[in-house]
Amino acid sequence: MQLSKIYEPIQQDLAKVEDMMKSVSKADFSWLPKQLAHDLKDSGKLAELLTHSLKGGGKRIRPALTLLSGKFYDYNLDYLLPMATAVEILHTATLVHDDAIDKSPARRGRPTINKVWDDDKAILLGDYLFAKAGELAATTQNLRVTKLLAQTLMTITSGELAQSFSAFNLEQTRQHYLQRISSKTASLFSLATESGAILSQAPGKSAKVLKEYGYNLGIAFQIVDDIMDFIGTEEEMGKPVGSDLAQGTLTLPAMLLLEHYPEDNPVKELFQNRDRQKNIKLAIELVRSSSIVQECYTVASDYCAKACRNLNLLPDNASRQSLINLADYVVARKR
Numbered sequence: 001m002q003l004s005k006i007y008e009p010i011q012q013d014l015a016k017v018e019d020m021m022k023s024v025s026k027a028d029f030s031w032l033p034k035q036l037a038h039d040l041k042d043s044g045k046l047a048e049l050l051t052h053s054l055k056g057g058g059k060r061i062r063p064a065l066t067l068l069s070g071k072f073y074d075y076n077l078d079y080l081l082p083m084a085t086a087v088e089i090l091h092t093a094t095l096v097h098d099d100a101i102d103k104s105p106a107r108r109g110r111p112t113i114n115k116v117w118d119d120d121k122a123i124l125l126g127d128y129l130f131a132k133a134g135e136l137a138a139t140t141q142n143l144r145v146t147k148l149l150a151q152t153l154m155t156i157t158s159g160e161l162a163q164s165f166s167a168f169n170l171e172q173t174r175q176h177y178l179q180r181i182s183s184k185t186a187s188l189f190s191l192a193t194e195s196g197a198i199l200s201q202a203p204g205k206s207a208k209v210l211k212e213y214g215y216n217l218g219i220a221f222q223i224v225d226d227i228m229d230f231i232g233t234e235e236e237m238g239k240p241v242g243s244d245l246a247q248g249t250l251t252l253p254a255m256l257l258l259e260h261y262p263e264d265n266p267v268k269e270l271f272q273n274r275d276r277q278k279n280i281k282l283a284i285e286l287v288r289s290s291s292i293v294q295e296c297y298t299v300a301s302d303y304c305a306k307a308c309r310n311l312n313l314l315p316d317n318a319s320r321q322s323l324i325n326l327a328d329y330v331v332a333r334k335r
Contacts, residue, residue, distance in 0.1 A: 001329060020081065065189060070200040072320070080199050085136055089129050097122070152190075163249060174255060182218075186218030193213055214307075217330060223252055242283070253293070257286055257290075270283065
């Protein structure tokens, strides 16, 4: 099923998220003294960076989740729209920083901020976007979701630090992997769904169902992304195949590869700094020719099933079906 079909209940409002992101690109400084605001805006540099980063496309799954989660009770766009935009801008900021850290030349088929400008500009732009996400969350006038956004940023950062400290380390378990992707990816999905529930005044049990849905969907989404790093193409992903291995990041497919081939393993060789390109290529070939891909999809499917397990406790409407269809979409990518 196409995302456009899944997004039908909130399609028009998702377009309003795009409009709000375009307005963010204009770099409004209305809170500053008039002359300073004019000088900053007149330079045009920040607006150029913002336009490049926020125009990157993507599936917009996270803001869609906020809007869909808000559809079960009091659907108030005055609050849900800025929060959905905040969630997507927070996500964009993490990507800008990730690309700078990883020295990535491309993202979604376009040059990265760090490639076009430099790492310094990328880090500062990411900081600006984090602050903008916080400001948008504050406009909901809901302390709970504003605090939740800040906590999510801390969680994501802790996951990134854990990944950085464990780079090229073979002594990692699946539990380490799940903890890392739960911090880096699932926490943002969970923020999207829980904030939508809170802002629509969902009862506690319903808010918990939506929070758990977001968390488990986020785990499944990242596992499929990690599979794609082995079986996708550079054109599909907008970045080189095997990027995670090149950065020394041990994902589920690589862990299974180590389990399947404990001796003479290209991942081991790579992490010991031997024949980098050759071993990345060998690892990709081994994963593609084995049962590892299907095993990873099975794990992702299990998390999608967990995500949908309690959705029947929510009101039966089109948005509930969209959440179910979205879980199916996540595990159908490049199957």
